[in-house]
Amino acid sequence: MFYGVTPVSRLFLGTAQYPSPAVLADAISASGSEIITVSLRREGAGGAHFRDLLQASGCRILPNTAGCHSAREAITTARMAREVFGTNWVKLEVIGHADTLQPDPFALVEAARELCADGFEVFPYTTEDLIVGEKLVEAGCQVLMPWGSPIGSGQGLRHEDALCSMRAHFPDIPLVIDAGIGAPSQAARAMEMGFDAVLLNTAVAKAGDPVAMARAFAGAVESGKLAHEAGLMGRRDMAVASTPIFGMAALT
Amino acid sequence: MRVELNGEAIRTQATTLSGLIEERNLPAASVATAVNGDFVPRTLRDGTALSDGMRIEILSPMQGG
Numbered sequence: 500m501f502y503g504v505t506p507v508s509r510l511f512l513g514t515a516q517y518p519s520p521a522v523l524a525d526a527i528s529a530s531g532s533e534i535i536t537v538s539l540r541r542e543g544a545g546g547a548h549f550r551d552l553l554q555a556s557g558c559r560i561l562p563n564t565a566g567c568h569s570a571r572e573a574i575t576t577a578r579m580a581r582e583v584f585g586t587n588w589v590k591l592e593v594i595g596h597a598d599t600l601q602p603d604p605f606a607l608v609e610a611a612r613e614l615c616a617d618g619f620e621v622f623p624y625t626t627e628d629l630i631v632g633e634k635l636v637e638a639g640c641q642v643l644m645p646w647g648s649p650i651g652s653g654q655g656l657r658h659e660d661a662l663c664s665m666r667a668h669f670p671d672i673p674l675v676i677d678a679g680i681g682a683p684s685q686a687a688r689a690m691e692m693g694f695d696a697v698l699l700n701t702a703v704a705k706a707g708d709p710v711a712m713a714r715a716f717a718g719a720v721e722s723g724k725l726a727h728e729a730g731l732m733g734r735r736d737m738a739v740a741s742t743p744i745f746g747m748a749a750l751t
Numbered sequence: 752m753r754v755e756l757n758g759e760a761i762r763t764q765a766t767t768l769s770g771l772i773e774e775r776n777l778p779a780a781s782v783a784t785a786v787n788g789d790f791v792p793r794t795l796r797d798g799t800a801l802s803d804g805m806r807i808e809i810l811s812p813m814q815g816g
Binding site for chain 2: 514540547701
């Protein structure tokens with residue numbers, strides 16, 4: 500599924516912006532997530548504690564290249580992360596615009612090509628653009644992570660029809676909705692549409708009660724996945740009675 | 752010697768990248784290093800000599816989305 504790993508939980512959780520390390524640890528646990536994202540930064544206070552927390556979580560680590568604006572920065576960051584975290588996995592972000600945090604697809608493909616050739620297993624943060632997706636797959640990516648909407652915006656699936664097209668266009672590539680999810684209903688919708696996982700951070704970290712919200716997202720993602728597997732009914736324009744007409748009494 | 756460490760101009764007595772990590776009391780096993788924008792693997796830190804004006808990044812695992 501994801502480079503040979505098939506997690507039971509299809510919720511990937513970010514570790515930033517929680518009110519405290521204890522809340523983060525409890526939220527990870529409540530979310531049921533088996534895969535969590537982390538970053539590399541200049542050492543600040545609490546670094547050692549965070550490393551212990553990661554280890555205690557038992558989760559698989561997906562290091563990101565958040566904040567990188569060029570292929571070179573992202574490649575260097577990925578190599579540093581591989582050594583520190585001991586994993587070939589990398590969530591590849593190459594940001595093209597500071598306000599939208601929209602990926603720069605040209606630099607993204609360039610960085611993905613170099614990292615895949617260097618043995619990385621790349622999870623590229625991309626848009627719903629099909630051609631960019633194809634170029635990433637050609638570059639060696641075996642997973643694609645289209646945005647739902649801009650990072651941290653909570654707008655959900657802003658281009659739902661385009662994401663449906665993407666799902667249909669890449670039937671054999673695991674697709675993860677990464678970024679922009681604000682509510683469990685939006686995560687459930689992504690899973691109903693057939694996406695393989697949802698990656699989110701702010702919606703849990705900035706909730707009034709992050710631990711409860713982590714639990715809410717866990718339920719939503721699981722429900723959406725079950726619904727997709729069960730097969731959703733088709734939409735109709737007009738009503739269709741569910742109670743049979745046959746056998747109805749004549750009471751007039 | 753003057754180098755730039757994590758964006759800050761510093762003076763150091765260290766002559767190698769490993770020496771600098773030791774001097775700054777950083778946990779060598781859980782940091783990653785880059786010099787002038789290029790990754791320097793752990794195994795090459797001893798052999799990486801510092802020079803004036805070098806831009807050094809020493810990074811640690813942190814929270815991320």
